[in-house]
Amino acid sequence: MASTIEYRTCPFCEATCGLELHLNANKVTLVRGDRDDVFSQGFLCPKGTAFGHLEDDPDRLRTPQIRDRTTGQWRSVDWPEAFAAIEKGLAPILADGDRNAVAMYLGNPNVHSLSMLIYNRVLIKGLGSENIYSASTVDQVPKQVSSGLLFGSSLTVPIPDVDRTDYLLILGANPFVSNGSLCTAPDLPGRLRALIKRGGQMVVVDPRRTKTAEEASEHLFIRPGTDAYFLFALVNVLFAENLVNLGRLSDHSIGLDEVRSLADEFTPEAVEEICRIDAETISRVARELSRAKRAAVYARIGTCVQEFGTLASWLVDVINVLTGNLDREGGAMFPNPAAGGSRPDAKSGPGRGVSFGRRQSRVRGCPEIYGEFPVACLAEEITTPGSGQVRALITVAGNPAVSTPDSDVLNQALASLDFMVSVDIYRNETTRHADVILPAPSLLARSHYDIAFYQLSIRNIANYSPALVPLADHEMPEWEVLLRLGAIVSGLGSEVDPAALDDALATMFIERSIQRADSPISHLTVEEVLQHLGQRRGPDRILDLMLRTGPYGDVFTGDGGLTLDQLEDNPHGIDFGPLQPRVPEVLRTPSGKIELAPEPIVADVDRLSSALSQYKNYELVLIGRRDLRSNNSWMHNIKILVKGKDRCTLQMHPEDATRIGIQSGQVVRVISRVGELEVAAEVTDSLMPGVVSLPHGWGHSGDETQMAVAESRAGVNSNILTDGSLLDPLSGNAVLNGIPVEVSLVS
Numbered sequence: 001m002a003s004t005i006e007y008r009t010c011p012f013c014e015a016t017c018g019l020e021l022h023l024n025a026n027k028v029t030l031v032r033g034d035r036d037d038v039f040s041q042g043f044l045c046p047k048g049t050a051f052g053h054l055e056d057d058p059d060r061l062r063t064p065q066i067r068d069r070t071t072g073q074w075r076s077v078d079w080p081e082a083f084a085a086i087e088k089g090l091a092p093i094l095a096d097g098d099r100n101a102v103a104m105y106l107g108n109p110n111v112h113s114l115s116m117l118i119y120n121r122v123l124i125k126g127l128g129s130e131n132i133y134s135a136s137t138v139d140q141v142p143k144q145v146s147s148g149l150l151f152g153s154s155l156t157v158p159i160p161d162v163d164r165t166d167y168l169l170i171l172g173a174n175p176f177v178s179n180g181s182l183c184t185a186p187d188l189p190g191r192l193r194a195l196i197k198r199g200g201q202m203v204v205v206d207p208r209r210t211k212t213a214e215e216a217s218e219h220l221f222i223r224p225g226t227d228a229y230f231l232f233a234l235v236n237v238l239f240a241e242n243l244v245n246l247g248r249l250s251d252h253s254i255g256l257d258e259v260r261s262l263a264d265e266f267t268p269e270a271v272e273e274i275c276r277i278d279a280e281t282i283s284r285v286a287r288e289l290s291r292a293k294r295a296a297v298y299a300r301i302g303t304c305v306q307e308f309g310t311l312a313s314w315l316v317d318v319i320n321v322l323t324g325n326l327d328r329e330g331g332a333m334f335p336n337p338a339a340g341g342s343r344p345d346a347k348s349g350p351g352r353g354v355s356f357g358r359r360q361s362r363v364r365g366c367p368e369i370y371g372e373f374p375v376a377c378l379a380e381e382i383t384t385p386g387s388g389q390v391r392a393l394i395t396v397a398g399n400p401a402v403s404t405p406d407s408d409v410l411n412q413a414l415a416s417l418d419f420m421v422s423v424d425i426y427r428n429e430t431t432r433h434a435d436v437i438l439p440a441p442s443l444l445a446r447s448h449y450d451i452a453f454y455q456l457s458i459r460n461i462a463n464y465s466p467a468l469v470p471l472a473d474h475e476m477p478e479w480e481v482l483l484r485l486g487a488i489v490s491g492l493g494s495e496v497d498p499a500a501l502d503d504a505l506a507t508m509f510i511e512r513s514i515q516r517a518d519s520p521i522s523h524l525t526v527e528e529v530l531q532h533l534g535q536r537r538g539p540d541r542i543l544d545l546m547l548r549t550g551p552y553g554d555v556f557t558g559d560g561g562l563t564l565d566q567l568e569d570n571p572h573g574i575d576f577g578p579l580q581p582r583v584p585e586v587l588r589t590p591s592g593k594i595e596l597a598p599e600p601i602v603a604d605v606d607r608l609s610s611a612l613s614q615y616k617n618y619e620l621v622l623i624g625r626r627d628l629r630s631n632n633s634w635m636h637n638i639k640i641l642v643k644g645k646d647r648c649t650l651q652m653h654p655e656d657a658t659r660i661g662i663q664s665g666q667v668v669r670v671i672s673r674v675g676e677l678e679v680a681a682e683v684t685d686s687l688m689p690g691v692v693s694l695p696h697g698w699g700h701s702g703d704e705t706q707m708a709v710a711e712s713r714a715g716v717n718s719n720i721l722t723d724g725s726l727l728d729p730l731s732g733n734a735v736l737n738g739i740p741v742e743v744s745l746v747s
């Protein structure tokens with residue numbers, strides 16, 4: 001059979017690169033970067049080249065699996081048997097009348113899946129449980145909380161306009177390795193090099209001299225967990241030296257005086273020792289930011305996974321506002337995505353804003369955040385008896401047993417569940433505890449559109465990848481799996497007609513779209529819209545609705561505006577151009593303004609202030625790190641991505657290594673308050689003294705899992721050391737950086 005060339009978007013990280021896939025007999029024989037892709041223009045990282053390897057991985061689950069609890073044996077079953085087993089397992093728990101007894105966890109791959117983003121909502125709604133958890137509270141939610149409070153929506157996240165800026169201050173991010181996070185930009189390394197080449201400056205603040213720091217104009221080491229102090233000191237200098245200039249935003253912002261007074265005590269001199277960045281350098285960076293023609297501050301995971309994650313995330317955008325760089329070319333801007341953005345005639349004005357804390361977790365009393373509880377609370381909700389105890393769990397595309405704090409405790413908790421069902425492509429450290437695992441179909445048999453990442457993109461882009469091959473007999477579309485699960489947990493049972501449920505869901509989406517205050521299709525009926533949407537079903541039908549009613553859509557007039565058909569005719573994507581100013585239309589706060597000093601943030605500054613005078617100086621603290629060839633734990637079963645030298649090492653500074661008597665390659669014991677592990681040391685001056693680093697996502701036990709490659713390169717799980725009792729209280733995000741540890745040589 002002759003080979004064919006097809007194009008689709010890489011689903012492995014946030015960069016949304018275009019892939020050129022060479023297929024023979026429905027198998028991937030070669031992967032290249034798509035040179036005609038309107039966004040990535042041929043860029044590809046090693047993970048993208050592994051597309052075919054994931055497809056061919058013999059460990060990838062292809063049929064539903066059921067575990068015999070008595071023997072521990074797994075067997076492949078057909079779909080009806082799997083759903084019948086789930087109904088049998090969940091029904092008695094739900095029949096007890098306590099919906100909270102069934103919890104749900106959503107892993108990171110959910111945001112890369114069109115089906116999951118749309119149809120998980122059905123499952124969550126059908127379940128009706130308060131016990132919803134996700135990977136968001138591992139590394140991201142502080143940014144969503146601060147954005148929600150500042151701008152009125154968790155999805156309104158300012159993105160650095162890297163292609164047009166002159167000065168970029170980066171904290172806690174390593175885009176030369178991650179390719180960007182909460183900043184969708186294929187070939188972000190190339191774009192950052194271009195910034196420096198055109199005479200701009202990139203300043204990186206990080207406890208580790210990362211690859212990004214190596215390429216930067218300047219790198220400042222900072223003590224882990226102190227970003228909020230550093231950022232507050234920048235704010236202090238901006239006010240003290242009269243460098244504040246909001247420009248156009250002064251008419252659209254409130255709370256400036258409160259910010260000024262909050263920043264009063266955080267002078268560069270007050271924080272220099274804690275941050276380990278001298279006061280003069282802090283003042284200089286503030287001046288550079290204010291004087292640059294176009295500048296942006298961008299911060300990511302490192303600033304989120306710390307005790308003051310929400311404050312640090314808030315301060316990033318406060319500085320962007322104070323320097324007049326928010327919502328202007330070359331600053332930090334708001335994308336207007338084709339699916340979910342605003343039409344040109346959208347009205348501005350007060351919105352509903354965001355609200356949190358509508359309920360508290362049962363055991364620890366942590367406030368709910370955007371409909372979820374912190375995942376660090378999950379284990380105690382399973383193990384603590386009483387009304388509302390979690391007895392069953394549904395996981396969708398996640399491995400919390402490895403990726404969330406205090407892993408040993410969660411592992412034991414998962415083993416004690418009465419019932420567990422997982423939607424996953426692997427039997428991993430989490431899904432090994434399941435009674436039933438439901439697999440996803442081949443990547444080639446799914447359509448793809450990055451609803452989430454085009455909301456975070458440095459250009460307004462739309463690119464759709466249709467399914468390239470038909471479903472195999474043993475495969476079921478993800479959206480149908482989720483609909484069927486939703487039917488079971490809502491009491492409709494396992495023998496439902498998914499097509500009818502899908503029609504009902506589409507109708508609900510259409511009704512909402514018609515009823516929206518500024519709906520461009522308010523003159524149409526549901527039936528008329530359904531007719532326009534034609535034969536498409538599942539997520540593609542809903543995507544078409546979103547695109548056609550979005551900022552570039554045809555609103556069913558056939559006027560040449562965007563439709564899904566049009567995207568299918570443009571396999572390299574459509575570029576709607578660079579980001580445009582969106583304030584005030586983008587704001588959804590109750591005041592209709594940028595609320596610079598929201599009450600929950602102001603209240604939390606006291607905590608930061610108290611910690612300033614009581615700062616504990618530990619001899620060694622742990623931070624994480626990311627690797628170019630690894631995203632999350634599931635990528636460790638792809639041989640070409642894990643081959644080569646062992647990357648799961650404890651990096652430490654030569655001064656610390658000498659003091660303790662450790663050399664590279666020697667095995668060390670690392671002990672934290674909650675756990676201990678043994679790992680090979682790697683002595684390197686890329687870390688600042690007093691800081692050690694382990695990568696995340698490793699620690700593949702091999703115990704009842706089916707990931708042979710990962711087991712052969714097991715590594716250690718850094719989350720055995722991270723402390724589930726430590727959270728950023730405003731967001732409930734786990735504290736993964738700055739964990740006090742002791743390190744000793746294993747004799």
Ligand code: SF4
Binds near residue numbers: 012013017179
């Ligand atoms: S950078 Fe991300 S999207 Fe691009 S090829 Fe690599 S994994 Fe895929």
